[in-house]
Amino acid sequence: MGHVKELWKIVDEGELQVYIYGQNGTYVAEVSSDAGSEEARTNAALIVAAPDLLEACYAAVEVLECNCGGQCEGSCTKGIIAAAITKAKRKAPTVNYESQR
Ligand SMILES: [Zn+2]
Numbered sequence: 001m002g003h004v005k006e007l008w009k010i011v012d013e014g015e016l017q018v019y020i021y022g023q024n025g026t027y028v029a030e031v032s033s034d035a036g037s038e039e040a041r042t043n044a045a046l047i048v049a050a051p052d053l054l055e056a057c058y059a060a061v062e063v064l065e066c067n068c069g070g071q072c073e074g075s076c077t078k079g080i081i082a083a084a085i086t087k088a089k090r091k092a093p094t095v096n097y098e099s100q101r
Pocket residue numbers: 065066067068069070071072073074075076077078079
């Protein structure tokens with residue numbers, strides 16, 4: 001499916017931030033929280049689980065039947081999961097900082 005299943009892990013934990021790296025030391029994300037490392041760890045755990053959650057969504061959408069009239073506009077379980085997959089596959093927008101000055 002093209003994503004890095006089970007490659008993300010929490011590698012280092014700071015006082016207020018948690019670092020997430022890929023298998024080969026590829027930097028994935030840093031999560032920080034003014035509320036403390038407990039909240040940062042909770043958020044980091046969700047990020048680390050994201051590839052597995054995406055894989056689970058692919059499996060679920062394969063077997064679920066649409067029961068919202070065939071249009072799947074997000075009102076049935078299959079539509080909700082399909083929308084989550086679409087959101088996960090969307091790339092973050094590229095921001096041109098030069099043009100904003
Ligand atoms: Zn549907």
